[in-house]
Amino acid sequence: xxxxxxTAPVPPPRxxxxxxxxxxxxxxxxxxxxxxxxxxxxxxxxxxxxxxFGACMLALLxxxxxxxxxxxxxxxxxxxxxxxLALQCLLVGLxxxxxxxxxxxxxxxxTGTAMEVFKTAMGSWEYPEASVLRIGGVPLFTGFMYAxxxxxxARAWRLFDFRFTRHPSFVATAWLAxxxxxxxxxxxxxxxxxxxxxxxxxxxxxxxxxxxxxxxxHRRMPLLLGFVLVALFIxxxxxxxxxAAAWRYPAQRAGWSVVPLSKLGSWLLLMIISYVLVxxxxxxxxxxxx
Numbered sequence: 003x004x005x006x007x008x009t010a011p012v013p014p015p016r017x018x019x020x021x022x023x024x025x026x027x028x029x030x031x032x033x034x035x036x037x038x039x040x041x042x043x044x045x046x047x048x049x050x051x052x053x054x055f056g057a058c059m060l061a062l063l064x065x066x067x068x069x070x071x072x073x074x075x076x077x078x079x080x081x082x083x084x085x086x087l088a089l090q091c092l093l094v095g096l097x098x099x100x101x102x103x104x105x106x107x108x109x110x111x112x113t114g115t116a117m118e119v120f121k122t123a124m125g126s127w128e129y130p131e132a133s134v135l136r137i138g139g140v141p142l143f144t145g146f147m148y149a150x151x152x153x154x155x156a157r158a159w160r161l162f163d164f165r166f167t168r169h170p171s172f173v174a175t176a177w178l179a180x181x182x183x184x185x186x187x188x189x190x191x192x193x194x195x196x197x198x199x200x201x202x203x204x205x206x207x208x209x210x211x212x213x214x215x216x217x218x219x220h221r222r223m224p225l226l227l228g229f230v231l232v233a234l235f236i237x238x239x240x241x242x243x244x245x246a247a248a249w250r251y252p253a254q255r256a257g258w259s260v261v262p263l264s265k266l267g268s269w270l271l272l273m274i275i276s277y278v279l280v281x282x283x284x285x286x287x288x289x290x291x292x
Contacts, residue, residue: 041216041217044216044217045216048158048161048162048216049158051157051161052154052157052158052161052162053154053157054093054098054099054153054157055089055090055093055099055107055149055150055153055154055157056150056151056153056154056239058089059086059089059146059147059150060239060242060243062082062085062086062089063082063242063243063246063248064242064246066078066081066082066246067245067246067247067248077131077132077133077134078131078133079129079131079132079133079135079136079141079143080133080134080135080141082141082143082248083133083135083141083142083143083146084135085143086143086146087146090104090107090146099153099157100156100160102156102283103153103156103157103160105283106149106152106153106155106156106279106280106283107146107149107152107153108149109152109279110145110148110149110151110152110153110276110279111145111146111148111149112145113148113183113275113279114144114145114147114148114149115137115140115142115144115145115148117148117183117186117187118140118144118145118148119137119138119139119140120187121186122138122139122140123138123139124190125252126251127249127250127251127252128249128250128252129141129144129248129249129250130247130249130250131247144248144249147243147248150239151236151272151273151276152276152279152280154232155232155276155277155280156280156283159280159284162214162215162216163214163215163220164212164213164214165212165213165214165220166210166211166212166213166225167210167211167213168209168210168211169210169225170206170207170210172278172281172282174206175206175274175277175278175281176278176282178199178202178203178206178274178278179274179275179278179279181195181199181202182199182271182272182274182275183275185199185271186271196267196268196271199271200267200270200271203226203229203270203271203274204226207225207226207229208226210224210225210226211223211224211225212224212225212228229270229273229274229277230266230270232273233266233269233270233272233273234266236269236272236273237261237263237265237266237269240261240265240269241260241261244258244261245258
């Protein structure tokens with residue numbers, strides 16, 4: 003089996019290890035359904051832990067939308083920027099996030115903010131509230147929303163001990179990610195190439211399988227399916243963000259409405275950029291990696 007870009011699993015805290023061992027013993031004595039239930043719960047807990055940064059950001063959006071005073075001297079968007087920065091420092095300081103994951107978040111913050119500045123200038127969406135900490139029409143907390151995607155992938159990669167078969171070369175995926183990023187800008191002036199990009203994604207990753215370890219054994223699924231599922235959850239999170247008035251699309255100016263499912267394609271392409279950037283950090287210091 004061709005195992006690419008694997009990473010050594012990180013052992014859980016001793017208390018969680020004991021709890022898992024006890025639950026595993028209980029499940030072993032109650033048949034296949036209990037073992038499946040135990041593994042499903044473990045899967046859910048790992049997913050929740052991988053979503054830590056993004057979940058905290060969504061909670062901040064909802065709580066400030068519901069409770070932040072409108073007459074506060076500090077604008078809500080500026081509070082969100084400072085809160086996101088403090089959250090990042092707290093996670094690193096408590097070692098709930100590795101420095102590698104923090105680097106991923108920084109890279110995503112920069113690339114995401116650059117795209118946001120352009121997209122808001124083109125009228126693709128807007129940030130309706132005033133703030134001081136912003137570049138053009140983009141409050142700085144928005145970079146952390148993009149960073150949440152990179153943080154999730156980096157954390158899931160570590161927690162689930164990702165391995166791959168029939169994985170395309172890094173060079174090929176890097177060129178694809180660059181083409182996707184350029185198209186996010188260029189389609190405002192040139193023909194939209196996203197359907198060619200979808201075809202390139204299918205051609206590169208169509209035969210790739212991802213192996214993920216929930217407890218002791220690795221399970222597998224098509225990597226493309228994994229991309230689609232994560233894109234779906236990003237779309238759901240985007241609905242939460244627009245509901246909390248963190249940003250609004252032109253169609254939502256008169257009132258909130260569900261973000262169209264067509265946005266799933268954009269998030270799928272963003273997923274590829276996210277995945278390639280995280281894979282670049284996983285390859286760092288690995289001589290001979292493809």
